[in-house]
Amino acid sequence: MKERTVKETAQRLLQCESAYILIHRSPDGDCIGSGYTLLYALRSLGKKARVLCSDAIPERYHFMLPEAETLEMFYPDLIVSVDVADEKLLGDSLLEEYEGRTDLCIDHHISNTGYAKELCLDGKAAAACQVVYEILREMPVTITKEIAACLYTGMATDTGCFMYDNVGPRTLHIIAELMEAHPDIPYASINRQMFVVKSMGRMKLDGILTNQLERYLDGACTLVCVTQKLMQEYGIDDAELEGIAGFPLQVEGTEVSVVMKEREDGAFRVSMRSADRVNVSAICQTLGGGGHVKAAGCTVSGTAEEAKRILLDAVTKGMAKA
Ligand SMILES: [Mn+2]
Incomplete structure (x- = not known):
């Protein structure tokens, strides 16, 4: 396993033509947010990308997904995992196919087991979404409204709505940048759906x-x-x-x-x-x-x-x- 900086990781992503993006089982706001952010970013650069998960994405996160998803098959030249600290967390069905095959892992868990060939890890980042944001800044990618909604949701959910002490000035600077660029995203309504509403x-x-x-x-x-x-x-x-x-x-x-x-x-x-x-x-x-x-x-x-x-x-x- 080789550790990679944010810049090196951006280069790696720019070099690929197509990618499978693996997220963890029991998917949460952060792995879904960072996974789909990467998908939108790579597609905006003309690359092919798919997000794969062992479990279904819960309904309340569906607003982050592409409106019409094409399930075109392709062979990826890059397999990247996001927010997956341990290969086991990919869950059974992804493990069957991708065990030992992750090329690049983007993560923020200090306990990351180093299962990927390359690892971009920031143990101080509040969310994988925060790491992905820093990577996007090194790529010619526009933070679109759909990307901003994904990044916001991942950062909100992994911080308990900005309550935990993983929140630092950088987290809030990024949130401010997202809000400035996209004031029309219903941030309060996302918070309510994520933290208040239950069945x-x-x-x-x-x-x-x-x-x-x-x-x-x-x-x-x-x-x-x-x-x-x-x-x-x-x-x-x-x-x-x-x-x-x-x-x-x-x-x-x-x-x-x-x-x-x-x-x-x-x-x-x-x-x-x-x-x-x-x-x-x-x-x-x-x-x-x-x-x-x-x-x-x-x-x-x-x-x-x-x-x-x-x-x-x-x-x-x-x-x-x-
Ligand atoms: Mn996370």
Whole structure:
């Protein structure tokens, strides 16, 4: 793996004729935003591009997609992943085809495993969209309205609507530039769709989960488990669970929040969030996962009780280091 600067990455993209853009499973605003930004940018330069994802893009992100998408097949001379910290996160169907084949990765996760041949990584960037924006500035690409909407959405979603401390002056300068160039994008309405609106089923599930919050380590760790049974009962799919990771962190005194989501195969997909000092990326790495210092994830198997014990053990050790 070779590390590449923003300039070198721009050159690499300018050299290609066609690209497949890979984004992570359970796609979020940032990987969709950065993936489609790249697609629009490459197409504006006369190149062929497609975004590929193992999972369907949830409805609420469809405004970022091209209006009429042609599914013309081509053999790409570049395979680029965006916002994908670990090859495993491509998900099963993309892995089947592209394992070990990523030429270039554009990312902002400090835990990036270096699976791509070339890596453009800015661990301080708030979002992959922020890195992609810097790359576009080194290319003869106009920030069109559709690109600006994608970049804004990715940066808003990865920062909890500009609330987390990954937001720096550069993030806000870029947002200001996007807003100046495109005052007609409905920014407030995007925020509302991303952060406020939820399905009735999810709203009711939140009520149930509120009553099921478990507190450990003198209240420093708050945990909740979302079972398949609960999801079926409230008619909720994975996409509707977005944002749930921060839910237990609302409880006063919580340093680390843990959300366990039961997968269909019985294993638990775990999201950890840190309020302040604890490095949850380090904790999740001890369990084979990773992410950001204050937002990370991993997968744990076993019964719910076994998984809980494993998680609480790892959190206890991680908190001792904080
Ligand atoms: Mn991201």
